[in-house]
Structure formats: structure tokens, C-alpha cells
Amino acid sequence: MTRLFEPTRCQVDPSTGAMGNATGSYQKRFLDLDGLYADAAAFEAMRATWGERIVYEVSEFRPTEQPGDLIFGVTRMAPGKVGDEYFMTRGHIHKQADRPEIYYGQKGHGLMLMESPEGEIRILPVHAQTVCYVPPYWIHRSINVGEDDLVMLFCYPADSGQGYEIIARSGGMRSRVVTGDEGWKAVDNPDWRPRDAKLISALYARQSRTVPA
Template sequence: MTAPPVPPVALTLRPEVGRLGGSNGRYERFLADLEGLYRDADAYRRALAADDGRPVYWVESSQTEDGPGGLITGISVLEPGTVGEEYAMTRGHLHAIADRSELYVGLAGRGVMILDDLGGNSQVVEINPGQAVYVPGGWVHRSANVGTERLSTLFCYAADAGQDYAIIERAGGMASLVVRDGDGWAVQPNHDHLGYTVLPA
């Protein structure tokens, strides 16, 4: 007997308040969760001492089906700010099934995607409202907010992809840093970067 089809799901994007209507998952990350993310440890400690306890970023997502045929769709919302010279950013990840790709679409704010492949190539790509970034499998990626308002992006990836968040920590951070440059942003090499090691499953 054939299983009944999965019913469609309607979602409502609300980037102005950072919400996804119809979502069934949410997580938040606070500054205290991000120790080791920024290269200037002293600046991080000063920021933590002055922190007001609000989340730095959060994700609301919708997952209806499991396995490679299903998709996880969500909204990622990153508040503006800097720690030292680096702009606020997400933890970033490589998918646990490394060949899984992901699509990001800019909804609100000004941001960049920081991307490294496992072979030593690094790119930084703008993502603003109406712009999309396709992240192929095998690329470590994170978002940074280079504006003065919330950065909201829509994302979509295979439900079985998973995330390896620790790969960036093991590498001493990503290969590129996105830092303040006057009223804009610039890319600097991260001299602490050691290269990526993918642990066996």
C-alpha cells in the first residue's frame, strides 16, 4: 500500500521582525555561545562584559520530510555590530554530509557570505535583498552582517545534510576575516587559519 502524500506547507516570510510563519523549529545564539569565534579575544571579553543578554542571531525553520528528498527551509536573522574590528557573524558550518549544497536569499539588511572550500580557496560574496548565493557542497560557509540593521536571509538545504560546526574551530577560524574599513568592509587574511580537517563519520 502506498503511503499518502505529504501535504504542502505554507510559510510566511516576515524579515522585518525576523520571523518565519509556519515554522516548526527555532534556535538562538547568544554572545556567550560564541567564545572563540572572533580572533580578538580581548575585544570579545569586553563585549561579553557589556552584553545585554539578547540573542546575536536566531534561526526559524520548517522541516516536513526527513531524508535526502526532504528540504529544510528557514530564515536566519543576524543583529548588527562588531567585536573588535570584525563584523557580527554566525558560527558557520560545513554540512555533515559534505556534498550537500545550500541556497541563501537576501531578504533584509546588508551582509556577506564567507566561503572556504576544503582545498584552500576562499571567497566573500555580498548578499543583500534580492541577491542569492548558491553554496555548493564541500564549502564551509557563514554569514556576516556588514550593515547597521538586521541581516535576514532565507535558506534551503537537504533535510539529511546535518552540520559540522566544529570544523571552523578546529581550523583556527575561517581563512578570511571581514572587518570594518571606514564606512564599509574589507577582507583580511586570518593568520590563525590552519586549514580544514574533516573527521571520519
């Protein structure tokens, strides 16, 4: 018997990043992002003023986690920097690594930083009304390089899942985004370590699409 779900509409407020009819939400406070940034001393210096403040938050509509279904929502990220490095999300790869994602800019000036399993980097600016396609297999993280909130809508297959450890195991993403002479610039992350061939082939494996533990 088919279980029929009720169609839903969610109103998005681009100015605040709020989404009506959300089924869930979460916030990342500054303290939750310890270890993400290159400049640990700058992070410590900001702890007193920023500690409990929200760096980014997500409201989502998650009907089910069944293959073929969709999860969508809105993310809002505050502007700011730790040292010279812009505020960013933790970043992830989809546990079902062949699952893609769409981001749609609503407000502000952001970047989508993407890294392939082999360590190739792509950086795409996302502004209001920019649609950004994150293809399967790319690790992705969003970065706020503007002076205002960055608000984006996202949508991905409901069975994607999110794997965070792949970034930590490599010593971070291969590029960091910092202030440059004219806006932002990407610099190499000296702590980055390449993934071994076994992990890369496991990520691409057709039979086992789940990120290895």
C-alpha cells in the same frame, strides 16, 4: 505505502525575520559565540552589555530529514562588531558534504563567506533579493556588515546535516571580515591551519560523503 505530507506555506516578515508555521527555532546569544572572534579582549569588554542578547536566530520548517526532502527557514542577525570584526554565524560544512544550499536576502547587508576544503576563499555580498548559491563542499558562514538586521531565507537538502568542528580544527576560517577604509575588508586569519590531504580527500569521497569525525 507512501506517506503523503500536507503542503505548507510559511509567511515571512522581512522586517523582523519572523516566519509563521515554523517547526522549530533556535537563538545564539552573544555568550554562545565565545572564541569565535579574533579580539578576545573586545569580546570580554562587551560581555556585560551583550552577554544574554541574541546575535542571531533561526526559524525553520523541517518536515523530515529524509533524502530528497528540503529544510528551509529564515535567519536574522543583529548588526554589531567585536573589536573591528563584524558579527557572524558560527559557520559549518554540511555533514553530507556534497549537499548545497540557497540563501535569499530579505533585508540588510550581508556577506556569505565560503571556504573550500583546500582553503580557497569566496566572499559574496547578499542584499535584499540577492540569491546566493553555496555549492557542495564549501564551508559557509554569514556575516552582517550592515547597520541593520540581516535577514535571509535559506533552503537545503534535508539530509545535509551540519558539521561545526571543521572550522575549529583549522583555527577558524582562513579570512576574517573587519572594518576597512570604505566598508568591510577581508584579512588573513594568522591562526588558520591548512587541512591535510587525507581529510580533504575524505570530504570529496563519493563513497563516504559524511564529514570524518
